[in-house]
Amino acid sequence: MGTYVIRRLLQMIPVILGATFLIFTMVFALPGDPLAGKCGERPCPPAYAAAFREKYNLNDPLPIQYGKYVGNLAQGDFGETTNGIKVIDQLKARYPITAQLALMALAFEAIIGITVGVFTGIRRGGFLDNLVLISTLVVISIPVFVVGGLSQYFLGVRLGLFPVTVTSANPTFYQLMLPAMVLGSISLAYISRLTRTSLVENLRSDYVRTATAKGLRRRRAVGLHALRNSLIPVVTFIGFDFGFLLGGAIVTEAIFNIPGVGGYLFRSIRARDGASVVGTVTVLVIVFLFVNLLVDLLYGLLDPRISHD
Amino acid sequence: MTTTQDTTTPSDKTSGVTYTPEDGxxxxxxxxxxxxxxxxxxxxxxxxxxxxxxxxxxxxxxxxxxxxxxxxxxxxxxxxxxxxxxxxxxxxxxxxxxxxxxxxxxxxxxxxxxxxxxxxxxxxxxxxxxxxxxxxxxxxxxxxxxxxxxxxxxxxxxxxxxxxxxxxxxxxxxxxxxxxxxxxxxxxxxxxxxxxxxxxxxxxxxxxxxxxxxxxxxxxxxxxxxxxxxxxxxxxxxxxxxxxxDRIAVMYAGRFVEKADVVELYSAPAHPYTRGLLESIPRLDQKGQTLAAIGGLPPNLMRIPPGCPFNPRCRRAEDVCRRDRPELREVVPGRFAACHFAEEVINA
Incomplete structure (x- = not known):
């Protein structure tokens, strides 16, 4: 177990290097000049431009720039934005919002998805089962910006159930509710289907028959023996999805005007703010890798047949 | 001091029903x-x-x-x-x-x-x-x-x-x-x-x-x-x-075709199916010879043939087997078989 974790942590190093190098190269290759528009309508004074280029190593060739960046990164320095603000400070302000949104979306999709999946799995072929099969198909096939816009209009504007957009730098729980539901809707559909399929499969298994032959109540045979096995793939999916959600939801954050990591990344790309883009992506990659490691460890706990030795 | 480790709650733990077999x-x-x-x-x-x-x-x-x-x-x-x-x-x-x-x-x-x-x-x-x-x-x-x-x-x-x-x-x-x-x-x-x-x-x-x-x-x-x-x-x-x-019941297509004491059944089967099963056991003294097997397959349970369900695979089958289904009957005391020719099979 310990050696497994160490091995996985070591494997992260080349992944992080590769991911940052790719993103660094892409930002480098983008057309345009980070100095454009920096000094209003006029071009920047040569002295300022020279100092700027010097500060951000813009005169160096790509490998040198990248090398200097990684060197700083190894010391925990994620660089500065072109406005002279530390990228890490920007992320510190925004990441809690994204994390809160991710957790809310995750709770929403997990609780409702598993509940729906269990009920449809037990009463397979019933009215609820068909209703859920069709509605999940609809949800899966509609892009998130349509779901976001529609729910914003109907649930926010017409019915007034939820705030339409987020209006402060520190959104409240209530303001994040509708965005979280929109963000979790597609995964909700997947989770309910996965739970249903998995449960149906396990209900037919030999050990559930054994549980019945042991004289257990049906509630225990289904709710403990079958469900415990059915949740293995579901929990794995939820963990994996959490990694994605922590990467920030660019579209959802844009629709609801949420000041999270997704929106920040989007604006940084448009502003040609290389340090912000690379810094943010680096953090996201690291978070994603750690969440994945946790999911794999969790998988070993859920399924004793998996061993991490 | 009394031990009450087997504490029972009324809901599930005691069935309240006791079962006693009559004459075993x-x-x-x-x-x-x-x-x-x-x-x-x-x-x-x-x-x-x-x-x-x-x-x-x-x-x-x-x-x-x-x-x-x-x-x-x-x-x-x-x-x-x-x-x-x-x-x-x-x-x-x-x-x-x-x-x-x-x-x-x-x-x-x-x-x-x-x-x-x-x-x-x-x-x-x-x-x-x-x-x-x-x-x-x-x-x-x-x-x-x-x-x-x-x-x-x-x-x-x-x-x-x-x-x-x-x-x-x-x-x-x-x-x-x-x-x-x-x-x-x-x-x-x-x-x-x-x-x-x-x-x-x-x-x-x-x-x-x-x-x-x-x-x-x-x-x-x-x-x-x-x-x-x-x-x-x-x-x-x-x-x-x-x-x-102690006893054996031989089943074919959802019916018992023979019921007997284990020793008696092995020494003299009363149904052609049982006989076929016994003959298909590989034996050391028959090494090198072709193993006897029952030809054909068990019937499709949605279309069990009329008469004796075993008749399409039975070497002994006659017209009566294709027409009348033999009931399980006592051939000799303690031996039951569902075959029109059970007496002949058992003495064969």
Whole structure:
């Protein structure tokens, strides 16, 4: 177990290097000049431009720039934005919002998805089962910006159930509710289907028959023996999805005007703010890798047949 | 000082019903029918099966795959999936009480303490995510309300009883960490945990290799003698039956075609199907010769042929076999066979 974790942590190093190098190269290759528009309508004074280029190593060739960046990164320095603000400070302000949104979306999709999946799995072929099969198909096939816009209009504007957009730098729980539901809707559909399929499969298994032959109540045979096995793939999916959600939801954050990591990344790309883009992506990659490691460890706990030795 | 470790709560822990066998008669199966209603039609898996089982007696039900032997076991146990299975007729009485008309909750409480079952594939029949000790202990916890640690202690004793080495150390291990034979021992421990009067073993050794088969059969035999259980042994393996069973019922296409004492049946079968089965056992003295086999396949249960269901495969079949279905009848005292020519077969 310990050696497994160490091995996985070591494997992260080349992944992080590769991911940052790719993103660094892409930002480098983008057309345009980070100095454009920096000094209003006029071009920047040569002295300022020279100092700027010097500060951000813009005169160096790509490998040198990248090398200097990684060197700083190894010391925990994620660089500065072109406005002279530390990228890490920007992320510190925004990441809690994204994390809160991710957790809310995750709770929403997990609780409702598993509940729906269990009920449809037990009463397979019933009215609820068909209703859920069709509605999940609809949800899966509609892009998130349509779901976001529609729910914003109907649930926010017409019915007034939820705030339409987020209006402060520190959104409240209530303001994040509708965005979280929109963000979790597609995964909700997947989770309910996965739970249903998995449960149906396990209900037919030999050990559930054994549980019945042991004289257990049906509630225990289904709710403990079958469900415990059915949740293995579901929990794995939820963990994996959490990694994605922590990467920030660019579209959802844009629709609801949420000041999270997704929106920040989007604006940084448009502003040609290389340090912000690379810094943010680096953090996201690291978070994603750690969440994945946790999911794999969790998988070993859920399924004793998996061993991490 | 009195110990109250087996504290019971009224809800589940005591069934409130006691079952006492009259004259040692545990189980009576009477004219049982089981059908499977599938989209393609109705398959009649059990077609009027009757038998009795007494304390300390072992009955082997012998048959090919699809002959209905497992379905019979599952019907007695009450673990058929209904639907698609339907029981259109018959009775299954345990100590005089009809299991089929019993309220479901009362019947559920008979599973484990009264009637218990061992399955063919112990790996898939044990829950992969719970430790084996936990799964055995569940019997005591759910049926008797025993607390966790006492139940686990009883589970260890059972594991020791079925000869699992280092039971105390292995009680927290998972099914996949055991060998096939050890897993089947765990199944047996679980099945006998509450001292059932009837034990049904559905092909308990099919998934095991031969040396382990013998050990498991010896264990079952020993446990049956010790506890005077009624044992129903379901198998397709004539070799497995001989040592353990007292009586044999041979099943074909959902019917018993022959019922007899094990020794008598082996020495002189009264049905051509049984004869065919016995002839198809490889024997050392016939080394190098072609092995006798019964030609053809068992009938499709949706279209059982008229007359004797075995007639298309029977070497002896005559017109009467294609026309009239032979009933199970007493050919000589204590020997039953469903064949028009049983007298000739038995004396052949």
């Amino acid at each position: 008669l545990l189980l009576e199966v009477e004219d049982l029918y089981v059908e499977f209603h599938t989209p393609d039609g109705i398959a009649t898996a059990i077609n009027g099966v009757s038998f009795d089982l007494h304390q300390g007696e072992s009955l082997a039900i012998l048959g090919e795959s699809g002959s209905g032997k497992s379905v019979t076991a599952q019907a007695i146990m009450g673990i058929l999936d209904m639907p698609p299975a339907v029981i259109p007729g018959g009775h299954i009485r345990y100590c005089g009480q009809d299991l089929l008309s019993m309220p479901e909750d009362q019947r559920r409480r008979t599973r484990g303490p009264e009637v218990s079952m061992i399955f063919q594939d112990a790996l898939s029949s044990l829950n992969p995510v719970f430790p084996v000790g936990w799964q055995i202990a569940e019997m005591f916890r759910m049926h008797r309300g025993v607390n966790k640690s006492d139940a686990l202690e009883q589970a260890i004793r059972l594991m020791e009883r079925v000869q699992i080495p280092a039971a105390r150390d292995r009680v927290k291990a998972y099914p996949h960490q055991f060998s096939g034979g050890m897993r089947q021992r765990i199944m047996i421990a679980m099945a006998i945990a509450l001292d059932p009067a009837v034990l049904i073993a559905d092909e308990p050794t099919t998934a095991l290799d031969v040396t382990v088969q013998a050990q498991i059969m010896a264990l079952l035999d020993e446990l049956q003698q010790e506890r005077q259980m009624g044992l129903i042994l379901i198998t397709h393996d004539l070799g497995v039956v001989a040592d353990v069973a």
